[in-house]
Amino acid sequence: MSTLPVEAIREFSERHPKPGHLTYQYGTAGFRTLGNDLDSVMFRVGVLAGLRSKRLDGRTIGVMVTASHNPEPDNGVKLVDPRGEMLEASWEGHATVLANASNTSAFVEALETLVKQLKIDLSKPARVVYARDTRPSGPALVGALEDGLKALGVEARNAGVTTTPILHYLVRAINTKGTKDTYGDDSAEGYMQKLSSAFKKLIAGKPASPPLLVDCANGVGAEAAATLSRYLGESLSLILHNTATTTSGALNHACGADFVKTQQKLPPSLAAHLKPGQRACSLDGDADRLIYFYLDERSQFHMLDGDKIAALVAAFIVDLVKAAGLEEEIRVGIVQTAYANGGSTKYLAERLPVRCVPTGVKHLHHAAEHYDVGVYFEANGHGTVLFSPETQAKLAEHQPSTPAQSTALTHLVNLTNLINQTVGDALSDMLLVEVVLVHRSYGAFEWDSLYVDLPNRLVKVVVADRNIFKTEDAERRLVSPPGLQARIDELVRKYEAGRAFVRPSGTEDVVRVYAEARVRAQADELAYRVAGLVYDETGGDPATRPAEFL
Ligand SMILES: CC(=O)N[C@H]1[C@@H](OP(=O)(O)O)O[C@H](CO)[C@@H](O)[C@@H]1O
Numbered sequence: 001m002s003t004l005p006v007e008a009i010r011e012f013s014e015r016h017p018k019p020g021h022l023t024y025q026y027g028t029a030g031f032r033t034l035g036n037d038l039d040s041v042m043f044r045v046g047v048l049a050g051l052r053s054k055r056l057d058g059r060t061i062g063v064m065v066t067a068s069h070n071p072e073p074d075n076g077v078k079l080v081d082p083r084g085e086m087l088e089a090s091w092e093g094h095a096t097v098l099a100n101a102s103n104t105s106a107f108v109e110a111l112e113t114l115v116k117q118l119k120i121d122l123s124k125p126a127r128v129v130y131a132r133d134t135r136p137s138g139p140a141l142v143g144a145l146e147d148g149l150k151a152l153g154v155e156a157r158n159a160g161v162t163t164t165p166i167l168h169y170l171v172r173a174i175n176t177k178g179t180k181d182t183y184g185d186d187s188a189e190g191y192m193q194k195l196s197s198a199f200k201k202l203i204a205g206k207p208a209s210p211p212l213l214v215d216c217a218n219g220v221g222a223e224a225a226a227t228l229s230r231y232l233g234e235s236l237s238l239i240l241h242n243t244a245t246t247t248s249g250a251l252n253h254a255c256g257a258d259f260v261k262t263q264q265k266l267p268p269s270l271a272a273h274l275k276p277g278q279r280a281c282s283l284d285g286d287a288d289r290l291i292y293f294y295l296d297e298r299s300q301f302h303m304l305d306g307d308k309i310a311a312l313v314a315a316f317i318v319d320l321v322k323a324a325g326l327e328e329e330i331r332v333g334i335v336q337t338a339y340a341n342g343g344s345t346k347y348l349a350e351r352l353p354v355r356c357v358p359t360g361v362k363h364l365h366h367a368a369e370h371y372d373v374g375v376y377f378e379a380n381g382h383g384t385v386l387f388s389p390e391t392q393a394k395l396a397e398h399q400p401s402t403p404a405q406s407t408a409l410t411h412l413v414n415l416t417n418l419i420n421q422t423v424g425d426a427l428s429d430m431l432l433v434e435v436v437l438v439h440r441s442y443g444a445f446e447w448d449s450l451y452v453d454l455p456n457r458l459v460k461v462v463v464a465d466r467n468i469f470k471t472e473d474a475e476r477r478l479v480s481p482p483g484l485q486a487r488i489d490e491l492v493r494k495y496e497a498g499r500a501f502v503r504p505s506g507t508e509d510v511v512r513v514y515a516e517a518r519v520r521a522q523a524d525e526l527a528y529r530v531a532g533l534v535y536d537e538t539g540g541d542p543a544t545r546p547a548e549f550l
């Protein structure tokens with residue numbers, strides 16, 4: 001086939017008309033909106049995924065149907081590139097153009113333009129693997145996606161209902177099958193096997209940890225965690241909560257990693273189960289984010305977020321690299337965003353190189369690739385560790401000179417297998433945290449004591465046009481609207497350990513304000529003052545000004 005199968009595309013496209021009143025955008029999280037509004041988008045993404053595969057000589061592309069931590073009626077779709085990483089940025093624009101073509105003819109025309117512009121060889125094969133989370137809108141949307149795949153004659157593989165990180169794993173495993181870089185068996189069982197066997201090696205000979213409570217957000221992570229638990233056997237006892245994947249309205253409702261992080265409190269459903277000192281964690285709706293927490297002896301809630309995970313893990317890897325005698329050769333670095341707690345940045349910067357990049361996993365992932373070992377975590381619990389190909393080769397070749405070096409080296413190699421290096425992965429990260437806690441003999445409290453979080457507050461401000469907000473310095477400073485940053489600076493100066501910044505959200509039609517300060521009341525006051533300033537300075541209606549804004 002060296003031309004587009006226009007007839008088939010037309011015929012299928014007529015079954016998935018684009019609603020006239022909607023405009024779509026492929027943003028940080030792919031396309032994401034109400035599940036009911038996504039039929040045409042899914043169909044077109046199917047065709048696009050096929051073209052992306054042809055452009056890459058038939059290497060397999062992934063498609064994940066999920067809206068992560070969003071409410072149950074939402075849904076979305078993201079593409080996964082051949083090494084399991086997120087879609088190359090330039091194709092986000094192509095996706096947006098195709099999704100917005102007003103009708104079948106305009107869609108076909110846009111496809112023809114794309115094929116010409118990118119010199120896509122249509123005679124190449126197209127291969128796609130796809131999966132969805134547990135949302136009720138998922139099956140119909142996958143049906144629309146399949147029509148897109150059929151229209152282009154794509155060799156498609158349905159990975160069923162699974163987590164986002166497992167789909168990323170599958171993409172990489174399929175594309176490396178039979179090569180020297182083989183990532184693992186290309187099945188969910190292969191993933192479970194790889195993680196659980198690395199975990200067992202890493203904790204061999206150590207005392208067993210007390211059971212871990214896992215809040216599965218009533219999402220797809222519940223099924224994956226149950227399977228993983230069987231693979232782990234006695235090596236780690238998981239007690240799963242919020243596993244009601246078929247209960248209407250339960251997904252992400254008053255539970256899950258996003259709830260815990262944004263509300264800074266315990267999911268009410270765990271209150272009767274979590275004992276003081278016991279560690280627990282929450283996954284989000286597609287199991288790519290992880291937040292830990294515990295109650296102290298006064299039953300006060302404490303959160304161990306992405307920053308705490310980064311600190312725990314990075315320090316452990318640095319120590320292993322030293323113990324293996326590789327500190328001169330392997331450089332460990334950290335990547336954070338402006339949302340990282342100032343306490344964590346201070347702790348980490350005293351020990352390691354730290355870089356701050358704009359919000360969004362793709363920025364963190366790319367920056368982490370510049371280190372030999374790059375640890376990246378968003379404060380919200382999304383993150384992983386990347387070992388560069390050169391580093392992995394060094395670990396494989398290095399000749400240890402003592403038994404202690406040999407042990408450390410083996411641990412590092414096992415970590416490269418335990419960690420899902422394609423994308424942040426709640427289950428893989430959970431095992432990673434558990435390994436470090438066992439090796440350090442830490443409970444939740446000792447881990448939490450690595451550094452003290454500065455109290456902080458995140459506030460949303462609804463503005464007429466968030467596109468007027470432009471930032472610099474990894475989103476930490478506003479350059480537009482003019483003059484606003486100077487007013488923010490003036491406020492921040494009044495607070496001890498004060499820090500605040502304002503940026504437009506990439507996923508919601510709001511501007512976000514973040515503030516932190518030495519004490520809770522001050523962090524809140526600073527956040528609400530800055531929010532009030534933003535609201536007033538951009539023409540917010542005094543009649544609808546939120547009462548908490550100062
Ligand atoms: C403050 C915050 O948590 N922002 C989130 C959120 O982005 P916004 O651009 O802030 O809407 O969604 C992104 C995608 O899930 C995630 O990468 C990011 O960390």
Ligand SMILES: [Mg+2]
Nearest residue numbers: 068284286288
């Ligand atoms: Mg998610």
